Amino acid sequence: MGIETTIERQKATAVGPLPAGHPTVRKGRIGVLLTNLGTPDATDYRSVRRYLSEFLSDARVIEIPKWKWYPILFGIILNTRPQKTGANYEKIWNREKDESPLRTITRGQADKLAAAFGDEPSIVVEWGMRYGNPSIESALERLTAQGCDRVLCVPLYPQYSATTTATANDQFYRALMKMRFMPAVRTLPPYHDEPAYIEALARSVETHLAGLDFEPEVVLASYHGIPISYFEKGDPYHCHCQKTTRLLRERLGWDDKRLITTFQSLFGREEWIKPYTDATVQRLATEGVRKIAIINPGFSADCIETLEEIDGEVREIFMHAGGERFSHIPCLNDGDDSIAMIEHLVRRQLGGWL
Structure with a gap:
């Protein structure tokens, strides 16, 4: 009896035929996940408070011990700061799309990067925010649902800091920890001197x-x-x-x-x-x-x-x-030079995967 036949019989004995409706595992594609800081969903008190609560509860951002920081955060800051921050967001809000400029621009960066990879059908581009929506976890779920068994996380912070790059990667890894079928992953290094x-x-x-x-x-x-x-x-x-x-x-x-x-x-x-x-x-x-x-x-x-x-x-x-x-x-945003630069960095980081 050949080795292949033996293995197939062992599989059949251990697992048996797949039940009707069993999900098909898609694979073979590469995900590129752009990440940025985040934004409230709206400018009202509750939306801004929810966003600030997530942001200012991050131990990477505020390194004060929780027993000392949380009474200040939840007792004072989150009761007063959302109004002022919401008023500031009102000044710059994208009325047409009813969202912050950061969300509009980050979506544009992802869409244009995907178009730049149009000759690479194996590449899928998504975007997510460290705080607020769309979350990094939801973006990762979208990538794996499209068959990405390899994912490059791209924190859009040129200069590294634990308060930005590291916490974005933390959130990415937390999402991975919840997955049964975890993809192979890489992260883009800081590019401050590229x-x-x-x-x-x-x-x-x-x-x-x-x-x-x-x-x-x-x-x-x-x-x-x-x-x-x-x-x-x-x-x-x-x-x-x-x-x-x-x-x-x-x-x-x-x-x-x-x-x-x-x-x-x-x-x-x-x-x-x-x-x-x-x-x-x-x-x-x-x-x-x-x-x-x-x-x-x-x-x-x-x-x-x-x-x-x-x-x-x-x-x-x-x-x-x-x-x-x-x-x-203006920042580089989703202009042609910006997208060409991101594409260059991403293609290099995907070496061996493409």
Whole structure:
């Protein structure tokens, strides 16, 4: 009796014929899962509170012990902050689609990346958010339902931080832990110094400035901040941001006075990495700088931190302090250079799978 015949008989004895209606396991495809921070489903109090609760309960984001942090979070912050945050989202909300710009743009990135892989029928592209909807878990379920037995998770954070890249990967792995048939997986490394990324940033700066009717005296590269204590514990984020700015400066042929690094979106009373964006624009205005522009290299898509905070609050601070002209340089979003850059990084990371 041959080996193959023996194996088939063992299978038949152990399992027997499959029952009618037994699900067919699809396989053989490769999933690409784009992930970003997240967004509330609406601007009302309950929707924003639900989103902030998930976000600010993440131990990667707030490293204060829960016994000390939760009374503050659930007793004070979640009773007061949702109204203010919801009002800020109202200023930038996509009325046509009834969603935040981050959700609109991330969907666009996924759709256009899928189109870029049109010559690869084995590739399936989905997108999910670390906080809010659509969740990373639901995106992973959609990929496996389409026969993806290999999945590349792509956190859309150029500079690594435990508060962004790591927590997105955490959520991805949590979803995997619930699966009976777990796919093989990979994750995209940070790409803060990738030539394709730096080139895409430089082209976006050049294109935007060419369309202005003024020339900025100073351009700020403003990144989301993190507490100094996180940096001291080994988070490489600050170093990644500084390197991105340096490489962008070299590509543009500027000096360190024309393009400077700052950090925004402070939260709480702890000291964060400096210099702060709001304090910097105020200082520049008082020193006689009248025209500036700001780019956000750490954000792959425009969101509340870029559209409301930078193009709203920071603009107002600069103009009130004596500034005259201000321009926000859009994020890479789902533009052609952005999609080509993401495709390049993804194809390289899929080496051996394609």
